[in-house]
Amino acid sequence: MNPPVSKRRPYVRPMTGWWKKNPFFVEYMVHEGTALFVAAYALVLLVGVLRLAQGEAAWNGWLEALGSPLSILFHLALLAAMIYHCWTWFRIMPRTLPPIRVGGKRVAASTITAAGIGAAALASLVLLVLAWGMGK
Amino acid sequence: MSHELKRSNAPFFWLLFGAGGMLSALIGPVLVLITGVLVPLGLLAPETLSYDNVVALAQNPIGKLFLFAVIALFFWHAGHRILHTLHDVGVHAGTDAKLICYGLPLVASAVVGLVLLRLGF
Numbered sequence: 001m002n003p004p005v006s007k008r009r010p011y012v013r014p015m016t017g018w019w020k021k022n023p024f025f026v027e028y029m030v031h032e033g034t035a036l037f038v039a040a041y042a043l044v045l046l047v048g049v050l051r052l053a054q055g056e057a058a059w060n061g062w063l064e065a066l067g068s069p070l071s072i073l074f075h076l077a078l079l080a081a082m083i084y085h086c087w088t089w090f091r092i093m094p095r096t097l098p099p100i101r102v103g104g105k106r107v108a109a110s111t112i113t114a115a116g117i118g119a120a121a122l123a124s125l126v127l128l129v130l131a132w133g134m135g136k
Numbered sequence: 137m138s139h140e141l142k143r144s145n146a147p148f149f150w151l152l153f154g155a156g157g158m159l160s161a162l163i164g165p166v167l168v169l170i171t172g173v174l175v176p177l178g179l180l181a182p183e184t185l186s187y188d189n190v191v192a193l194a195q196n197p198i199g200k201l202f203l204f205a206v207i208a209l210f211f212w213h214a215g216h217r218i219l220h221t222l223h224d225v226g227v228h229a230g231t232d233a234k235l236i237c238y239g240l241p242l243v244a245s246a247v248v249g250l251v252l253l254r255l256g257f
Contacts, residue, residue, distance in 0.1 A: 019224060036218070038156070038164065041172075044171075044172075049207065052190055056187040059187045063175075063176075071172065075171075078168045078172060079165060079173065082164040083165045085160060085164060086160075086162075086164065089161040090161060120162045123162045123166070124163065124169075127163060128166060128170070131174075136181070
């Protein structure tokens with residue numbers, strides 16, 4: 001069979017900036033974009049582990065770099081992105097989970113989101129206490 | 137004519153994406169806060185991240201697993217998410233894109249795993 005040779009020129013809508021035209025999609029791209037910040041922080045930690053393996057002097061150099069104003073500003077940006085990722089992740093979770101029914105009634109989306117945020121808050125508290133303990 | 141569906145490997149990468157996303161949603165913010173803000177600014181004692189402390193953490197089996205999970209899964213989450221968002225910026229998620237978006241997390245996971253093992257117990 002011959003492959004179809006078309007003399008038509010079907011319209012293919014360009015992908016550039018399609019999402020900028022609707023605030024919902026702008027927000028979508030922003031929350032998908034938090035992935036870049038997650039990767040950036042993982043890279044910071046990866047370098048940290050490498051420096052740790054290189055000995056105390058290398059580790060202290062990494063700590064010193066973390067103390068620079070640029071690093072602190074960068075980490076404040078990372079923090080904002082992480083918080084937004086947390087918020088949007090649990091906001092979407094009701095749709096990414098299969099329907100959950102308790103006592104015959106479907107669990108509300110707001111409940112699922114609140115449970116997720118609550119779990120994050122609890123985990124954060126635990127880690128803060130552990131970190132505080134490490135500093136004693 | 138029989139058309140057998142080819143088994144997809146997508147669920148494997150989706151699982152890593154989901155695990156990384158959940159972990160980063162739960163403890164991403166507090167980890168950034170501790171390592172990037174509180175300790176550098178002295179709001180938590182600098183000794184918190186002292187060499188001895190962190191080596192002890194990395195040599196502890198649970199601590200080692202924690203460090204590996206955080207770093208590896210954060211990378212896998214980001215890789216998968218970026219791969220699928222490429223389409224929205226007009227880049228086709230073909231084999232080249234997959235090689236980078238999954239290849240880099242694979243390399244990172246291998247490096248972190250090896251270094252953490254070499255740090256000993």
